[in-house]
Amino acid sequence: MSLTTMIIKMSEGLTRTCAIFFLTLIFSLPLGMVVALLRMSKVKIVSAVTRFIITVLRGTPLMLQLLAVTYGPYYLFGATVARNKLIPVVIAFSINYAAYFAEIYRGGIESIPIGQYEAAEVLGYTKVQTFMRIILPQVIKRIMPSVTNEVVTLVKDTSMAFTVSYQEMFTIGKQIANSQTSFTPFLVAGVFYYIFNVIVDYVMGRIEKRLDYYK
Amino acid sequence: MKKTVLILLTLVMMVSLLTPAAFAADKTFIMGIDPEYPPFSYLGDDGEYTGFDVEVCKAVCDSLGWKMEIFGVNWDEKLVQLDSMECDCVWSGMTILDSMKEAGYVISAPYYDNTQVLVVKADSGFKSSKDLAGKIVAVQLGTSGESLLNGDLADMAATFGNVLTCDSFLKCFTELQGGAVDAVFVDMPVAASYVAKHDGIAIIDENLGAEQYGIAFRSGDAELCKTVDDAVQALVKDGTYAKIAEKEEYADIVNNLLFLNSEAK
Amino acid sequence: MADKRTAGPGADTPSVLSIRSLQKSFGSLRVLEDISLSVERGSVVSIIGPSGSGKSTLLRCASFLEHAEGGDILYDGQYALKDGVYAHKSELNRFRTRFGLVFQNFQLFPHYSVLRNISEAPILHGENKEEVRERAYGLLKKMGLEGKETAYPYQLSGGQQQRVAIARALCMRPEILYFDEPTSALDPELTGEVLKVIRQLAEEKMTMVVVTHEMPFAKAVSNRVIFMADGVIVEQGDPIEVFENPREERTRQFLRVFER
Numbered sequence: 001m002s003l004t005t006m007i008i009k010m011s012e013g014l015t016r017t018c019a020i021f022f023l024t025l026i027f028s029l030p031l032g033m034v035v036a037l038l039r040m041s042k043v044k045i046v047s048a049v050t051r052f053i054i055t056v057l058r059g060t061p062l063m064l065q066l067l068a069v070t071y072g073p074y075y076l077f078g079a080t081v082a083r084n085k086l087i088p089v090v091i092a093f094s095i096n097y098a099a100y101f102a103e104i105y106r107g108g109i110e111s112i113p114i115g116q117y118e119a120a121e122v123l124g125y126t127k128v129q130t131f132m133r134i135i136l137p138q139v140i141k142r143i144m145p146s147v148t149n150e151v152v153t154l155v156k157d158t159s160m161a162f163t164v165s166y167q168e169m170f171t172i173g174k175q176i177a178n179s180q181t182s183f184t185p186f187l188v189a190g191v192f193y194y195i196f197n198v199i200v201d202y203v204m205g206r207i208e209k210r211l212d213y214y215k
Numbered sequence: 216m217k218k219t220v221l222i223l224l225t226l227v228m229m230v231s232l233l234t235p236a237a238f239a240a241d242k243t244f245i246m247g248i249d250p251e252y253p254p255f256s257y258l259g260d261d262g263e264y265t266g267f268d269v270e271v272c273k274a275v276c277d278s279l280g281w282k283m284e285i286f287g288v289n290w291d292e293k294l295v296q297l298d299s300m301e302c303d304c305v306w307s308g309m310t311i312l313d314s315m316k317e318a319g320y321v322i323s324a325p326y327y328d329n330t331q332v333l334v335v336k337a338d339s340g341f342k343s344s345k346d347l348a349g350k351i352v353a354v355q356l357g358t359s360g361e362s363l364l365n366g367d368l369a370d371m372a373a374t375f376g377n378v379l380t381c382d383s384f385l386k387c388f389t390e391l392q393g394g395a396v397d398a399v400f401v402d403m404p405v406a407a408s409y410v411a412k413h414d415g416i417a418i419i420d421e422n423l424g425a426e427q428y429g430i431a432f433r434s435g436d437a438e439l440c441k442t443v444d445d446a447v448q449a450l451v452k453d454g455t456y457a458k459i460a461e462k463e464e465y466a467d468i469v470n471n472l473l474f475l476n477s478e479a480k
Numbered sequence: 481m482a483d484k485r486t487a488g489p490g491a492d493t494p495s496v497l498s499i500r501s502l503q504k505s506f507g508s509l510r511v512l513e514d515i516s517l518s519v520e521r522g523s524v525v526s527i528i529g530p531s532g533s534g535k536s537t538l539l540r541c542a543s544f545l546e547h548a549e550g551g552d553i554l555y556d557g558q559y560a561l562k563d564g565v566y567a568h569k570s571e572l573n574r575f576r577t578r579f580g581l582v583f584q585n586f587q588l589f590p591h592y593s594v595l596r597n598i599s600e601a602p603i604l605h606g607e608n609k610e611e612v613r614e615r616a617y618g619l620l621k622k623m624g625l626e627g628k629e630t631a632y633p634y635q636l637s638g639g640q641q642q643r644v645a646i647a648r649a650l651c652m653r654p655e656i657l658y659f660d661e662p663t664s665a666l667d668p669e670l671t672g673e674v675l676k677v678i679r680q681l682a683e684e685k686m687t688m689v690v691v692t693h694e695m696p697f698a699k700a701v702s703n704r705v706i707f708m709a710d711g712v713i714v715e716q717g718d719p720i721e722v723f724e725n726p727r728e729e730r731t732r733q734f735l736r737v738f739e740r
Contacts, residue, residue: 071386074393081393083351118545119587123601123652124576133600137591165353165381165390174291175356175380183295214591215634 003184006176010188013169017196020089020158020168025151027094032101039106057099063163066092070164085166093161097154104146108139141211148204155196159189243282246272247302250287251383253408254465255308255428267468268306270459275446291357291382294320297433304432304443308402310359311429319434323444325427328471330403331360334391334410337417341398344421349376350397353387356380360400363424371423384409391416407467427473447474494557496521496656496687497542497579503550503564504534504541504711511537512548513711519656522685526698526719529708530734535691538708539658542689543581544572555579556655577605580649584661586641588633588648594620595629598648605652612651619647623677639670643677650681657681659690695738699723707731 038050057065069092073079082088112135120130159170169192173185248256250264259265264285276283286302293305294315310329311322333352335341341350352375354360361380364372372378379396381387384405390396392415399406406418432440450456451474460469469475498518504511511534519525527535540546542553544560553561560567560575567575588597598616603609620626623643633641642662649657659678663671675697681688682701692698698705699719706716707726715728726732 071389071393074389079393081390081395083395113585113587115583115585115587116589119581119583119589121545122543122576122579122581123648124573124605125601129604134589141591163382165379165386167380171380175361177291214632 001176001182003188006185007188009176010169010172010185010192013167013172014192016086016161016166016168017158017170017192019086020093020161020166021154021196023086023090024093024097024154027090028097028101031094031098033105035098035102036105036109039102040109054099054102057096058103062092062096062157063160065096066160066163068092069095085161085164089161089164089166093154093157097150100150101147104143104150105139107146108143109135111142112138141214144204144208144211148201148208151200151204152197155200156193159193241280241282243284244272244276244279244304245284245286245302247286247288247293247297247305248307249290249293251385252290252308252405254404254468256306266307267459267465268308271447271450271456272306274450274455274459275443278446278449279442290355293357294318294431297431303436303439304430306430308404308428309431310362310402310426312359312362314362315431321432321434321437321440323430323432323440323447325429326447326473327428327468328473329359329426329428330422330471331363331400331424331426332403332406333419333421333423334388334399334401334406334416335397335419336391337415339397341419343419344371344423345374347398348374351375351377351379351395352398352400353379353381353390353396354400355384355387356382358384358402359424359426360402363426364400368424388413388416404468404471411467451475494554495519496556497689498554498557499538499542499551500554501551502538502541502548502553504537504546504548511711512541515551515711515713517706517713517716519687519689520703521655521687523703524682524686524688524690524701525704525706526702527689527691527706527708528693528695528698528734529714532710533708534711535708536660539581539660539689539691543579543658544576545581577652578655579658580652580654580656581658581660582642582645582649582662584664586633586638586645586665588641588645590633592632593629594625594631594633594636594644597633597644598651601648602651602653616647616651619650620644622680623647624673637670638666639673642666642674646674646677646681656687656689659688659692661691661693663692663694695723695735707734709734 035050035054038046039054041047041050066089070085070088071081074081116134116138117130120134125134158168161168162171162174165171170189173189176185177183246269248264248266248269250256250258252266254266255268256264256266264287269285273283286296288296288302288305288307293309296302297305297320308327308329311325316322333341333344333347335347341347352364352372354364364378379390381390384399384401387396387399387401388409391399392413398419400423403418410416410418430440430443447456457475459465460472460475495518500516502512502515515534515538517525527538529535537546541548547566548561548564550564551561552559552563555575555578558575560572566572592600595613595616598619599609599612602612602615617629620628623646625640625643625647628636628640628644633644636644646657646662662678663674666674671694675694678688678690679697679701690698690702702719704716705719705722707714707722707728707730709730715722715726715731722731723735726735
């Protein structure tokens with residue numbers, strides 16, 4: 001197999017890799033905020049349950065969670081295993097990353113001085129206005145470096161979709177490597193991931209820069 | 216100072232590269248297995264690795280006075296792991312492929328005749344590979360089944376709707392039972408032992424590729440290969456081999472063991 | 481000791497703020513004990529006292545940042561807190577528009593420009609954008625911060641930030657303005673510019689309550705001084721009298737420290 005064929009084959013998988021990446025971000029970023037707010041709930045049982053779920057999601061391998069989401073329903077209820085593996089993959093990734101984002105958000109929210117809430121309250125901002133206008137923008141600026149870290153990790157984590165036979169780039173690379181008894185596909189995969197992350201770094205850097213107008 | 220360290224390191228590396236060729240009586244023999252490939256090699260109920268290949272290897276090591284260690288390889292990277300000295304052989308229901316010999320690996324005498332079959336749901340009504348046109352077929356990554364579908368059986372594979380590659384045969388079967396795929400293309404003994412334990416699935420009676428199992432050694436290890444081959448033959452002669460094969464858990468494979476059947480003939 | 485001239489509902493000219501028998505504790509710790517005071521329109525009341533005396537808590541209760549457990553809080557004769565029970569949330573929100581609070585640490589919104597810091601709240605309350613802007617520019621001029629509209633808080637000195645905070649509170653057009661130790665977080669050379677602004681507001685008859693450690697300022701600017709210690713009002717009255725001829729021993733002790 002020529003290098004060109006190899007790259008073309010693997011590029012097909014790259015579309016799926018991108019699908020995992022973007023869909024996971026689209027779902028997990030807001031979901032993480034919901035989880036963070038539940039985690040900080042004043043209702044003790046809500047925050048305790050949320051906290052437990054977060055520790056499970058952060059304390060078990062993503063690979064296990066992928067298996068659980070994909071095959072768990074079949075083993076538990078005899079439900080049909082999804083033919084389109086993108087669905088369980090994105091669900092597992094989104095839930096897992098939401099747990100990580102939730103803790104980042106929580107750290108960010110808790111780092112905002114209580115005085116900011118009080119100033120907004122005295123000025124008659126509603127709770128929602130206070131959060132959306134005063135707190136959240138400051139939180140976003142503070143957590144950007146941690147979020148960038150997670151996003152870079154996500155790029156590399158997409159290769160784990162292999163566990164449930166989702167034909168993303170790395171899975172295809174492995175198959176080629178196997179049938180051609182060649183290491184080249186792994187090299188190609190490495191280059192792909194590197195380029196992907198260079199782009200991610202650039203974009204995140206731009207966002208951080210745009211938030212740099214205040215201190 | 217730095218130079219001395221460098222020279223020492225180089226020496227250590229050279230020695231470590233040379234050692235496998237020079238093996239003595241007290242050698243530790245590292246057997247590379249796929250720990251998920253019953254009945255040839257798998258994790259037994261007692262948590263120890265067992266299986267037909269493992270038992271034979273144990274007997275071989277006993278007879279040669281070697282210590283034995285087991286190393287669970289990542290099946291689709293088994294030859295890389297063999298090359299990188301993580302194990303001394305790959306001995307785990309491994310199909311002998313021409314490409315292995317071409318790549319210079321030393322392969323033992325074939326000891327098992329393997330047959331590839333399709334496993335489907337019992338109520339699916341699929342009777343032959345032709346019924347599976349347009350359907351989804353699962354295969355384990357790195358198995359002979361996968362290479363067959365990419366090679367000799369590519370024409371048949373082209374009629375399938377899609378070939379799904381899973382990283383373990385358990386996942387292949389789960390996909391089948393969970394309804395995500397329509398058939399699993401797998402080695403006969405694996406199919407037989409799985410079907411025996413699970414209801415609702417059946418083997419299509421169609422031999423889709425006869426292959427043989429052997430043991431793979433590194434390119435420089437022809438001598439080691441011969442030692443092992445000879446030891447196995449000795450076990451065949453003194454009946455130890457047959458004794459192992461007679462065990463109930465190997466009932467599915469006993470008829471395909473080449474050494475026993477050639478002797479019977 | 482409470483000012484008995486202030487009446488509740490029904491009085492001819494109700495006080496802007498009146499507080500009666502206010503009780504507040506943090507856990508088992510009593511921080512406010514039977515506090516009663518009233519603030520007349522156009523007057524400046526200074527609250528002095530050692531730290532931990534409850535003076536800040538008093539302001540925070542008056543601005544609903546802390547929940548009192550007993551007593552009354554009335555704005556213009558209307559109950560915000562009656563006998564330890566707060567008015568409905570929506571009513572409290574309406575009361576909030578009557579007062580402004582300036583914090584010790586300014587609490588400007590760091591991600592907003594000076595202009596947006598000042599003007600956003602009134603605009604959110606439905607006021608005309610242009611009118612609010614106009615007003616904000618006027619206030620900035622008054623605070624001596626002309627040309628700083630587009631600056632961000634981090635670009636300003638502490639004194640400038642505190643003046644922006646005052647402008648922000650004023651832009652809501654409150655009937656009464658609270659200051660919680662407005663100069664305590666400032667370098668000594670910057671306190672003057674903030675006190676000058678407060679003094680100017682006093683001359684314009686802005687109703688204010690100032691919790692402060694600046695004794696000369698309290699003496700010069702306020703119409704009345706309240707001395708608090710250990711959660712109670714020890715003494716209150718005309719500033720000259722309280723400062724020069726305190727009736728209570730506790731007050732004398734406290735003031736002696738500042739004479740040195």
